[in-house]
Amino acid sequence: MKIDLTILAPYVGFLAEGALLTAEVCAVALVGSVILGMLVAIARTSQLAWVRGLAFAYVDLFRNIPFLVQLFFFYYGLPEIGIYIDAFTTGVIALSISGGAYASDAIRAGILAIDNGIIEAAEVSGLPRRVIFTRIVLPIALRTSVRPLGSVLINMILTSSILSTITLNELTGNARIVTSETFRPFEVYVVLLLVYAALTYLVSIAISLLHRWLNRDMQPEVN
Amino acid sequence: MRYTEFTPFDLWLLTQGLGVTIGLFLATSLLGVLIGVVWGVIRFYRVPVLTQLITFVSEILKNSPVLVQLFLVFFGFPGLLKMNVTPVTAALITLSANTAAFVYVIAVSAIESIGRDQIEAARVFGLTRWQVLRHVIAPQAAAFSIGPLTALLVNQLQVTSLISVIGVMDLAKIGANLNLRTLKPFIVWTAVGILYYLAAKLVAMLGSALEKRLRAHSAFRGL
Amino acid sequence: MLKVENVKKAFGDVIVLDGVNLTVSPGEVVSILGSSGSGKSTLIRCINGLEKLNDGRITVDDFDVSKPRDLAEARKRSGTVFQLFNLYPHMTALQNITLAPVEVLKRPKAEAEAEGRALLASVGLGDRADAYPSQLSGGQRQRVGICRALAMKPRYLLLDEVTSALDPEMTAEVLAILAKLATDGTTMLFVTHEIEFARQISDRIVFLEKGKLLVDLPAEQFFAPDGGLAQPRVAQFLSKMRKD
Numbered sequence: 147m148k149i150d151l152t153i154l155a156p157y158v159g160f161l162a163e164g165a166l167l168t169a170e171v172c173a174v175a176l177v178g179s180v181i182l183g184m185l186v187a188i189a190r191t192s193q194l195a196w197v198r199g200l201a202f203a204y205v206d207l208f209r210n211i212p213f214l215v216q217l218f219f220f221y222y223g224l225p226e227i228g229i230y231i232d233a234f235t236t237g238v239i240a241l242s243i244s245g246g247a248y249a250s251d252a253i254r255a256g257i258l259a260i261d262n263g264i265i266e267a268a269e270v271s272g273l274p275r276r277v278i279f280t281r282i283v284l285p286i287a288l289r290t291s292v293r294p295l296g297s298v299l300i301n302m303i304l305t306s307s308i309l310s311t312i313t314l315n316e317l318t319g320n321a322r323i324v325t326s327e328t329f330r331p332f333e334v335y336v337v338l339l340l341v342y343a344a345l346t347y348l349v350s351i352a353i354s355l356l357h358r359w360l361n362r363d364m365q366p367e368v369n
Numbered sequence: 370m371r372y373t374e375f376t377p378f379d380l381w382l383l384t385q386g387l388g389v390t391i392g393l394f395l396a397t398s399l400l401g402v403l404i405g406v407v408w409g410v411i412r413f414y415r416v417p418v419l420t421q422l423i424t425f426v427s428e429i430l431k432n433s434p435v436l437v438q439l440f441l442v443f444f445g446f447p448g449l450l451k452m453n454v455t456p457v458t459a460a461l462i463t464l465s466a467n468t469a470a471f472v473y474v475i476a477v478s479a480i481e482s483i484g485r486d487q488i489e490a491a492r493v494f495g496l497t498r499w500q501v502l503r504h505v506i507a508p509q510a511a512a513f514s515i516g517p518l519t520a521l522l523v524n525q526l527q528v529t530s531l532i533s534v535i536g537v538m539d540l541a542k543i544g545a546n547l548n549l550r551t552l553k554p555f556i557v558w559t560a561v562g563i564l565y566y567l568a569a570k571l572v573a574m575l576g577s578a579l580e581k582r583l584r585a586h587s588a589f590r591g592l
Numbered sequence: 593m594l595k596v597e598n599v600k601k602a603f604g605d606v607i608v609l610d611g612v613n614l615t616v617s618p619g620e621v622v623s624i625l626g627s628s629g630s631g632k633s634t635l636i637r638c639i640n641g642l643e644k645l646n647d648g649r650i651t652v653d654d655f656d657v658s659k660p661r662d663l664a665e666a667r668k669r670s671g672t673v674f675q676l677f678n679l680y681p682h683m684t685a686l687q688n689i690t691l692a693p694v695e696v697l698k699r700p701k702a703e704a705e706a707e708g709r710a711l712l713a714s715v716g717l718g719d720r721a722d723a724y725p726s727q728l729s730g731g732q733r734q735r736v737g738i739c740r741a742l743a744m745k746p747r748y749l750l751l752d753e754v755t756s757a758l759d760p761e762m763t764a765e766v767l768a769i770l771a772k773l774a775t776d777g778t779t780m781l782f783v784t785h786e787i788e789f790a791r792q793i794s795d796r797i798v799f800l801e802k803g804k805l806l807v808d809l810p811a812e813q814f815f816a817p818d819g820g821l822a823q824p825r826v827a828q829f830l831s832k833m834r835k836d
């Protein structure tokens with residue numbers, strides 16, 4: 147059998163639609179996991195032992211159970227308790243929750259890296275804890291965790307391919323449809339591999355640029 | 370299927386699934402580590418063309434979804450190579466290659482962490498490149514890599530769940546079957562999740578125990 | 593009135609402040625001298641509530657820093673300038689200065705900004721309001737640090753070795769500003785190793801040794817042979833400092 151990529155030409159638009167859906171799912175789930183990650187990172191600094199314990203258990207569980215199992219838990223489980231949501235929403239929820247576990251670690255590391263003197267300066271000026279957190283701790287932590295959060299996003303893009311198993315026709319889902327119509331799985335999946343690799347490569351470049359831009363004023367201090 | 374209730378036999382099924390998961394995990398980890406280390410050595414010898422090829426393949430493998438890699442091997446290879454690829458073969462090939470790609474990166478950075486000057490110093494003593502590799506680099510690199518390697522393997526254990534999608538009767542697939550039969554998704558996926566979680570914890574524990582031993586060993590030798 | 597009464601502070605078994613008494617009245621400039629590790633920074637950190645006392649009492653205009661209810665009010669009345677500046681790295685000089693006035697004192701933003709700019713101009717940084725800390729020299733950063741403290745209109749300004757991270761030229765810039773503040777009647781509690789400068793601007797000088805206030809005298813008497821110098825530890829300390 148010869149490799150012939152031209153047979154894919156008619157399906158480019160169809161695959162692009164899938165890629166768009168992948169982008170949408172990941173964009174929403176990224177927001178979800180960063181918000182969740184922030185909340186969990188805060189919870190892990192709580193004075194209450196049970197709040198810290200709960201936050202730790204969440205991170206530990208969702209990092210050590212396969213995403214596929216988490217996804218099926220939500221996809222098949224939620225209807226059982228009367229919550230009927232579509233594959234897209236299920237995918238977003240599952241990706242956000244699993245991504246949130248990783249994002250919380252990234253944000254937590256960013257928080258722990260903040261120079262204590264900066265926080266003390268804020269405290270003695272009388273700023274309430276909430277303001278210190280939202281105006282000083284979080285912005286600094288988010289800036290320094292852009293890169294690790296970027297890795298979370300890249301992982302999420304790769305993981306989102308698993309959503310094809312719950313009938314969501316994102317990039318991989320659509321590619322499976324194309325193979326069933328063309329009977330050319332080799333060509334389709336080779337191209338798909340390259341598309342994902344190119345996609346994540348572009349995202350990593352974008353993250354580097356974002357990192358540089360956000361930290362343009364935080365160059366290592368020079369005296 | 371006639372039975373919709375759980376039977377004691379289901380526990381046996383789960384155990385079998387866990388066995389398949391762990392067996393494939395061990396086999397592909399072993400193969401993956403071997404291949405990855407060999408790739409690292411090829412790079413150490415700066416073999417032209419091959420080094421670039423390995424780097425490229427490893428980048429693609431790291432930056433594309435394992436599920437798509439699995440589809441390529443399982444659906445794409447038979448037509449192209451005119452060979453029969455069973456689900457287990459596809460799983461072995463894909464997971465080993467994927468693990469190898471990440472091991473390669475760990476191996477490269479482990480070798481680099483040792484530093485050119487140490488390598489050069491040993492060469493000045495008249496050691497061949499191979500002797501340097503065996504006696505200077507390998508022991509230190511092993512101690513250096515065990516941490517990242519453990520983290521990788523904990524992750525790869527979860528990745529094995531994807532082989533259920535192409536029909537390997539692993540833990541996730543048994544879960545899917547039980548789920549279809551009993552229509553009790555919460556119980557099924559919770560049980561499956563717990564088993565994966567425990568297995569992941571076991572891998573992490575073994576890894577850190579090994580790390581402690583290696584550390585003690587290399588400290589004793591004054592490295 | 594800022595009152596430190598019989599304050600004791602220990603870290604584990606190490607007693608760092610051992611019954612310190614000190615009063616600073618409005619308008620006074622009081623310098624704290626003492627060798628490294630004598631507890632100067634700890635005293636400042638007790639006053640602004642960053643460390644909890646083991647015993648004794650600190651009140652800022654009658655607000656007790658050990659009482660959670662009073663701490664906020666006590667902190668509003670004192671401003672701190674740090675040795676390592678501790679500016680907020682993600683905010684411009686002006687934002688560093690206006691954050692607390694807007695959030696704590698609820699000042700209108702425009703007003704706080706106008707005042708912030710005026711403050712920056714008064715320390716020679718009128719054109720650097722929109723610069724980030726990383727874009728400023730050490731001396732400039734510390735001047736912003738001083739403005740940030742002053743923007744809260746504190747009754748008492750606490751300064752802990754604010755020039756020791758700076759080279760001589762930048763030190764001179766910052767000291768000039770402090771001298772001006774002293775002349776303007778700003779109340780200051782001033783930890784320093786700049787002995788000559790302390791002598792010039794202080795009303796009183798106190799000497800801390802192993803957590804105890806050994807000497808508390810008007811500035812001129814501190815350096816008089818029958819005053820502070822009569823204390824062997826002070827004489828030793830001064831001669832050592834002058835040699836360095």
Ligand SMILES: Nc1ncnc2c1ncn2[C@@H]1O[C@H](COP(=O)(O)OP(=O)(O)OP(=O)(O)O)[C@@H](O)[C@H]1O
Pocket residue numbers: 603606608626627628629630631632633634635753
């Ligand atoms: N957080 C802490 N935990 C334990 N010990 C501390 C802590 N902070 C200060 N100390 C100890 O308390 C003593 C006094 O420290 P302090 O920083 O107040 O001295 P200082 O007079 O400001 O010295 P320097 O002139 O070097 O700044 C030192 O022995 C120091 O090691």
Ligand SMILES: [Mg+2]
Pocket residue numbers: 632633634752753
């Ligand atoms: Mg000090």
